[in-house]
Amino acid sequence: MIDGCGRKIDYIRISVTDRCNLRCMYCMPEEGVEMVSHEEILSFDEIVHVVRILSKLGFEKVKITGGEPLVRKNLKALIKDIKAVEGIKNVTLTTNGVLLKDQIEGLAAAGLDAVNVSIDTLNPEVFKKITRRDELEKVKAGIKETLKYKSVALKLNCVPFNMEGQNLWELTDYAKNEGIHVRYIEMMPIGFGKEYGCLKEDEIVSLLETKIGKLEPYKGKLGNGPCHYYSAESYDGKIGFISAVSHKFCGDCNRVRLTATGFLKNCLQFEYGSDIKTPLRSGASDDELLSLIRETIMNKPKGHKFTENNISEENNHIMSQIGG
Numbered sequence: 001m002i003d004g005c006g007r008k009i010d011y012i013r014i015s016v017t018d019r020c021n022l023r024c025m026y027c028m029p030e031e032g033v034e035m036v037s038h039e040e041i042l043s044f045d046e047i048v049h050v051v052r053i054l055s056k057l058g059f060e061k062v063k064i065t066g067g068e069p070l071v072r073k074n075l076k077a078l079i080k081d082i083k084a085v086e087g088i089k090n091v092t093l094t095t096n097g098v099l100l101k102d103q104i105e106g107l108a109a110a111g112l113d114a115v116n117v118s119i120d121t122l123n124p125e126v127f128k129k130i131t132r133r134d135e136l137e138k139v140k141a142g143i144k145e146t147l148k149y150k151s152v153a154l155k156l157n158c159v160p161f162n163m164e165g166q167n168l169w170e171l172t173d174y175a176k177n178e179g180i181h182v183r184y185i186e187m188m189p190i191g192f193g194k195e196y197g198c199l200k201e202d203e204i205v206s207l208l209e210t211k212i213g214k215l216e217p218y219k220g221k222l223g224n225g226p227c228h229y230y231s232a233e234s235y236d237g238k239i240g241f242i243s244a245v246s247h248k249f250c251g252d253c254n255r256v257r258l259t260a261t262g263f264l265k266n267c268l269q270f271e272y273g274s275d276i277k278t279p280l281r282s283g284a285s286d287d288e289l290l291s292l293i294r295e296t297i298m299n300k301p302k303g304h305k306f307t308e309n310n311i312s313e314e315n316n317h318i319m320s321q322i323g324g
Contacts (some may be wrong), residue, residue, distance in 0.1 A: 001058040003300040007196070011061040011255040012054055014047060016075065018260050020068040022096050023132040026159065026187060030132050042262045044078045048278055049087065050258065053290050055087035061224040062091045067260070070099040076106040083111035088223060094118065098135045100142025104149060114153035117148055122174055126165045129222060146180060155181045160199040167205060169211035176235045181241035183227055201243040208239065215239060226252060246299050256297060266300040
């Protein structure tokens with residue numbers, strides 16, 4: 001599937017729920033948000049149906065997101081069914097890790113290829129401030145348990161605030177002997193993310209180098225997305241950056257997103273996209289759905305406009321609602 005800008009689109013991020021067991025500052029308000037009804041959420045069968053159509057367009061990679069995807073019951077069944085779709089080569093999961101310890105065995109048995117755990121700090125007090133929950137030890141237990149399953153690649157994702165006590169280098173120390181890749185993700189000005197400052201890649205590199213030594217660019221490819229990596233002496237893993245703001249990578253974007261309510265978004269920032277759920281539930285043929293999906297992808301914007309103000313088409317949902 002080649003979009004209107006000549007980019008190969010082969011990666012779909014699928015949100016399976018808008019619910020979450022944390023309340024991260026940049027994602028949800030402390031009191032939470034009004035959740036959509038279960039009837040409005042795509043069923044597992046519907047999700048697999050869409051994945052089968054996407055595979056006909058050359059999609060090979062699927063990322064399961066939320067909200068927090070592990071709050072959706074029996075997620076391992078969905079993983080297993082997606083892995084069985086012809087043409088799908090890679091199925092991964094992004095989670096906050098709170099429920100990971102109890103579920104990783106079943107997820108690994110279902111064929112999950114990789115887990116990304118979102119963990120912004122190892123400082124318990126700062127963790128509570130960011131997530132508004134005291135769950136750090138459960139997240140660390142989930143990471144430790146996942147390391148037992150060598151078939152499941154593990155990465156840690158960190159959104160670097162300019163927050164005292166976040167101590168970004170502690171994550172690299174935590175992961176250094178385990179072969180875990182640590183990735184720093186620049187805060188995108190979407191939803192509540194607009195309210196917070198965020199360190200940029202160059203600032204983080206300088207900070208890390210004062211703590212762990214020289215970072216050398218890594219030429220290899222790791223994972224399905226736009227992350228680029230550095231190597232550090234004596235570190236088994238790599239240190240990565242997803243820098244959508246300071247190092248715009250829209251020209252290489254290979255993804256679209258399916259929200260939990262069945263809306264196919266072709267760019268994270270904008271409201272552009274198509275309702276897939278309504279025709280799916282109204283009996284549209286696979287050819288009709290395929291045509292709608294193809295048209296949506298063909299109209300994928302050339303790039304985001306994070307540095308511009310007053311964009312009329314800008315997304316008006318928070319990250320938990322769009323599977324960020």
